[in-house]
Amino acid sequence: MKVNCPNCKTIVEWNASAEFRPFCSKRCQLIDLGQWADEEHTISDNSLKQEDISKHIVSSIDNSVEAAPQKGLSPSELEDIEAMLNDLSDDSFFRN
Ligand SMILES: [Zn+2]
Numbered sequence: 177m178k179v180n181c182p183n184c185k186t187i188v189e190w191n192a193s194a195e196f197r198p199f200c201s202k203r204c205q206l207i208d209l210g211q212w213a214d215e216e217h218t219i220s221d222n223s224l225k226q227e228d229i230s231k232h233i234v235s236s237i238d239n240s241v242e243a244a245p246q247k248g249l250s251p252s253e254l255e256d257i258e259a260m261l262n263d264l265s266d267d268s269f270f271r272n
Contacts, residue, residue: 183208 177190179197183204190197199205249257 178187179190180186181188181200181204182198184200186200186204188194188197188200196202196205199208
């Protein structure tokens with residue numbers, strides 16, 4: 177019985193002495209296994225990267241919140257607001 181090597185398509189005699197069947201050689205067997213391993217490696221790499229990206233986004237949000245904490249009003253700004261409220265209650269608000 178003859179089979180084609182899955183890697184290089186060389187015709188391989190399928191018998192007890194064909195140590196690497198269905199591959200023609202150990203090299204082709206290792207290449208094929210290596211492709212499987214690479215594929216799994218790539219998949220886990222991608223999921224790792226996505227996880228890293230999510231963490232990066234979360235930490236970016238955390239950083240931006242920390243970088244811009246709720247802005248407190250300075251005393252002069254409070255005075256301005258109080259004056260504005262006084263103006264409203266004293267004048268325009270009650271007049272209308
Ligand atoms: Zn081969």
